[in-house]
Amino acid sequence: MLAERAYAKINLTLDVVGRRPDGYHEVDMVMQTIDLSDLIWLERIESGLQVGSPASHIPLDHRNLAYMAAAAFLKHTRVSQGVRIWIEKQIPVAAGLAGGSADAAAVLRGMNRLFGTGLTLDELADIGAAIGSDVPFCVYGGCAVATGRGERIRRLAHPLKAWVVLVHPPVHVSTADVYGAVTPADYAARPLSPRMTEALIDADVDEINHLVRNGLQPITEQLYPEVALLRQRMANVAKVPVHMSGSGPTLYCLTPTQSAGQRLYNAFRGFAKEVYLSRFV
Numbered sequence: 090m091l092a093e094r095a096y097a098k099i100n101l102t103l104d105v106v107g108r109r110p111d112g113y114h115e116v117d118m119v120m121q122t123i124d125l126s127d128l129i130w131l132e133r134i135e136s137g138l139q140v141g142s143p144a145s146h147i148p149l150d151h152r153n154l155a156y157m158a159a160a161a162f163l164k165h166t167r168v169s170q171g172v173r174i175w176i177e178k179q180i181p182v183a184a185g186l187a188g189g190s191a192d193a194a195a196v197l198r199g200m201n202r203l204f205g206t207g208l209t210l211d212e213l214a215d216i217g218a219a220i221g222s223d224v225p226f227c228v229y230g231g232c233a234v235a236t237g238r239g240e241r242i243r244r245l246a247h248p249l250k251a252w253v254v255l256v257h258p259p260v261h262v263s264t265a266d267v268y269g270a271v272t273p274a275d276y277a278a279r280p281l282s283p284r285m286t287e288a289l290i291d292a293d294v295d296e297i298n299h300l301v302r303n304g305l306q307p308i309t310e311q312l313y314p315e316v317a318l319l320r321q322r323m324a325n326v327a328k329v330p331v332h333m334s335g336s337g338p339t340l341y342c343l344t345p346t347q348s349a350g351q352r353l354y355n356a357f358r359g360f361a362k363e364v365y366l367s368r369f370v
């Protein structure tokens with residue numbers, strides 16, 4: 090039996106640059122792993138796939154992204170045994186934090202260790218791409234520029250360890266609905282990832298805050314107006330920019346120090362049940 094951590098991500102940039110013939114959107118994003126995580130336990134069994142969790146709000150059958158990852162791993166490697174998966178969830182579900190994708194990626198990394206199959210991260214990311222657009226990034230973790238439909242990853246090493254205060258409002262956002270409402274008017278003429286990359290390497294939190302952009306935010310806020318209201322309430326208190334991750338609805342602020350993060354965490358606690366103080370990993 091072994092354990093593998095599944096870390097959430099935030100989007101520092103998310104630019105939609107076009108629509109593809111397969112219906113997916115061409116994106117250009119800077120993503121960053123944060124230390125909010127699920128814990129995945131993996132155990133060899135003779136055959137079959139079993140998924141369990143104390144969380145009552147996620148599917149535990151073939152619809153679970155961790156289950157899909159395990160099935161894809163067994164098929165790819167032709168390992169003839171099975172696996173029992175136990176998921177301890179901390180990452181809010183359908184929140185824009187890639188919780189399910191992180192679980193899938195952790196299953197791929199963990200099964201590679203459990204069965205001693207010796208696949209590289211690139212190979213695991215390739216398997217993950219068939220499960221979801223965010224899975225390859227979650228396989229590597231850290232910071233990266235993601236292009237294509239999100240599955241093409243260029244890893245980025247930078248020195249910054251910023252703090253992230255997250256507020257997850259109780260709104261269930263469908264990623265497919267948000268992308269479905271994107272029109273050509275929402276496409277970014279020039280992605281911000283090159284400038285964001287520089288600001289990260291310079292560890293310049295003010296510049297990063299200034300550059301953060303999410304092309305899905307106006308769409309999510311139009312489909313779910315309560316997200317816009319919450320952002321306004323947070324901005325009134327925070328006096329720093331409030332950003333949205335992925336397709337939302339999670340909103341976040343970046344701070345350079347733990348004490349500044351803690352102050353915002355205290356200020357936001359009355360705004361929603363789920364508020365987290367986290368950090369770049």
Ligand SMILES: C[C@](O)(CO)[C@H](O)COP(=O)(O)OP(=O)(O)OC[C@H]1O[C@@H](n2ccc(N)nc2=O)[C@H](O)[C@@H]1O
Nearest residue numbers: 112113114116221222223224238239264265268335336
């Ligand atoms: C919003 C982000 O989380 C930002 O990182 C991702 O772009 C979404 O990644 P994901 O949840 O792993 O997405 P997938 O499971 O691959 O796709 C869910 C649905 O979102 C839409 N989708 C997703 C990714 C993309 N580049 N274009 C899309 O149009 C498609 O309708 C798809 O059916």
Ligand SMILES: Nc1ncnc2c1ncn2[C@@H]1O[C@H](COP(=O)(O)OP(=O)(O)OP(=O)(O)O)[C@@H](O)[C@H]1O
Nearest residue numbers: 153154182183184185186187188189190192223335
């Ligand atoms: N292991 C899992 N953890 C969480 N959700 C899962 C899992 N497996 C399947 N799901 C389903 O996937 C859907 C999206 O959940 P998830 O938490 O991955 O969303 P998200 O954070 O918005 O993802 P992304 O940022 O990649 O769009 C939910 O409807 C949930 O029921």
